[in-house]
Amino acid sequence: MIHRWRSTLIPTTREAPSDAESPSHVLLSRAGFIRKLGSGIYDYLPLAWRTLRKVSQIVREEMDAAGASELLLPAMLPIELYRDTKRDVDYGDLLFKVTDRKGAVAALGPTHEEPITELVKGSIQSYKQLPLNLYQIQTKFRDEARPRSGLLRCREFIMKDAYSFHMHVEGAGGLNEAYDAMYRAYTNVFRRCGLDFTVVEAESGPIGGSASHEFMVNAPSGEDTILKCPASGYAANVEKCEIGERPVEGGAFNGAPTGDLTEVHTPNMPGIDEVGGFMKVKPDRMLKTIVFRAVEPAGGGGGSGGPRWVLAVVRGDHDVNEGKVKAASGWKVELAPEKDARAAGFAIGYVSPKVIVGRTDILLLVDPDAAGGGFWASGADKADHHVKHFNWRREVGAILDDSRYVKLADVRNALEGDPSPRAPGSRLVTGRGIEVGHIFKLGTKYSDAMGLAILDDKQQKRSVIMGCYGIGVSRTMAASVEQNHDENGIIWPAAIAPYHVLVTLLKPEETAHMQAAEKLAADLAAGGLDVLIDDRDERPGVKFKDADLIGIPVRLTIGDKALAEGGVEFKARRDTGKGEVVKLADAPAKCAAAVAA
């Protein structure tokens, strides 16, 4: 494949648009890959589209090799589809909606569990037709509350989504087998794309389901925090990350008082930092008590007799993890609406663990780091007041030993340096990542809701078990730039570069130079390489700057210098310095080697 710069559209700019901040947004804009048309909406120009097609092609090859079949579902989906799964409500404002001339409403697909389930429901009659794995590469629409960072979080984006269908979880043809195959396929995809990534255990989120892994491109600018255990290889999203054993010195709740409980007036101080500063107490000596409302037992179903409120207590410098609160309490919880909580006797913003005394409608979950002795400051259970010298045993008393109401549990987000949950003695390290892939074991959430059930070999009607697997294709392109760039521009991994080789013609008006470039490009193309010839009538400096900016892996410069020696100048984008002169005849082999490396 040979293209000429003047015949395509590559509008590079010296300056970035003022609204671009992240490296990928700045560089993809400056290098003429993308252009913003609206908030979270971007044009993909020719260079971007070539890269997106290359990523897509790798995805297709790996999905097909893993036994999946490509199809294409509509982007415009009748809103009725979402009724049975209640996602018209659960997804809420995230759904873009359009209305037709008759007033019927359609959602622009944010993900396609519903239509694919509907399709399979209408076209599969026997367990003998399973398992099945179907995927598509398509534009998705989500009305994000806050689009940001260019292609990293936008409202219209390209995604590969796959869905698998099974009669059982274990064994041949089961969900686990497909899940493992997708795990391997995803690993292959991102490895072939030339990206440095980490696979982490993840929360499954509103899509629902049990097991879930995220594929994270490692980049300091990533939105997600990931934690790794160097000893065991365990890695998880901060939302999910477990923490190893944390013994409480002297035993939980047994510390001796450090002084008399003293009330302090702390008006107009909304945050821990303000209060701590005012009281001259460091956040790690304060107790933070967060009030959750118990919604329903975590297993589902309308149980009764459980707690109405779940309180999580962590150290002031720690963050409560809602997923862990749910797991430790056995109840699905939500942050308590302030009004309801006040009515139930909680001085929101000033709650202390002491509030549990004399009540039986509260489950108190205490993080081990907050259960020890020593000095504590806490809320005073009344507005604008805190207390000093809080002591667990003295203030809360005997109910601490009643496991129906008080539990010691890991309820906070993991941090750098926390003990590893998998390797005793080892400590967690943190990193940042960009989520480019996510795989889920869905179970029967969607098939139950939509009535996708068929007879198994024992003539039992059973809900079909599903998995779903996504890759953010356009986000992968941006993530690659976040991870691979320098002060001069993008550095594409060869596999997803828009072209493999850029032939920089310093004097396109010289016939001999042009002929040399054409011959060279033809030889390169014959070897399967994609070539862009910079045939613009520009000064050398402009061409070199643009070459670095758009980041083609190999640059071959044709000018008087090298041509006089019967050669061209070879320079890999990754390398610094001036490059080296190679003979024209040797250039194709050298380029091929560089691209394969």
Place this chain on the structure above:
RNA sequence: CAGGGUGUAGCUCAGUUUGGUAGAGCGCCUGGUUUGGGUCCAGGAGGCCGCAGGUUCAAAUCCUGUCACCCUGACCA
């Protein structure tokens, strides 16, 4: 959704405080010059100052409303 900010030429921005003929750099066009890391000189085109009202002899500038976009947080298969 809360808080903060910005809308002036294709792009990046001055000008708004104190109302009085709409500016610069980059890019673009013409001529010359230069030719291995964003040449230099001269000339030129290009703007409903986001939009709608209002105040005023006079509004980019003051007032009201509205729309769009960005940032921080909340949120986020």
